[in-house]
Amino acid sequence: MDQEMFVKLLNEDLSSEYQSIIQYIQHGATLTGPQFLAIAEEIRRHLPEELGHAQVLAEQISFLGGTPTIEVSAIRPSSSPQDALRADLSLETDQLDRYRERFGQANELGLADVAEALRPLLEQTQEHVRDLQSALGH
Numbered sequence: 001m002d003q004e005m006f007v008k009l010l011n012e013d014l015s016s017e018y019q020s021i022i023q024y025i026q027h028g029a030t031l032t033g034p035q036f037l038a039i040a041e042e043i044r045r046h047l048p049e050e051l052g053h054a055q056v057l058a059e060q061i062s063f064l065g066g067t068p069t070i071e072v073s074a075i076r077p078s079s080s081p082q083d084a085l086r087a088d089l090s091l092e093t094d095q096l097d098r099y100r101e102r103f104g105q106a107n108e109l110g111l112a113d114v115a116e117a118l119r120p121l122l123e124q125t126q127e128h129v130r131d132l133q134s135a136l137g138h
């Protein structure tokens with residue numbers, strides 16, 4: 001793992017955060033009905049945190065000499081509210097794995113400041129996974 005590869009992976013993380021932002025905007029507005037009241041509210045609370053994650057990633061990429069991507073990871077339409085929530089959970093779970101890896105890699109590369117900047121992303125993503133798991137009755 002060199003710094004160039006690390007920046008490439010951070011850019012993939014950024015594309016994934018763009019995906020989260022779009023999914024949460026759409027799902028927060030379309031999960032209607034009394035049974036989705038609480039989870040739609042939860043999703044709307046996640047949204048500004050995802051925006052913050054994207055900003056942190058873009059700043060770290062730039063700090064490391066890279067160019068923050070404008071590519072959005074592919075998003076597929078949801079067939080039902082449950083399907084939308086499963087897609088959100090799957091994305092958050094994937095991001096949690098990614099940030100665990102990235103945190104370790106930042107430390108291995110001696111980038112303590114970058115690791116420190118990534119810590120809130122790791123912690124908040126952990127909370128998002130738990131929120132969606134409980135919404136889906138896991």
Ligand SMILES: [Fe+2]
Nearest residue numbers: 017020050053
């Ligand atoms: Fe995020």
Ligand SMILES: [Fe+2]
Nearest residue numbers: 046092125128
């Ligand atoms: Fe999240």
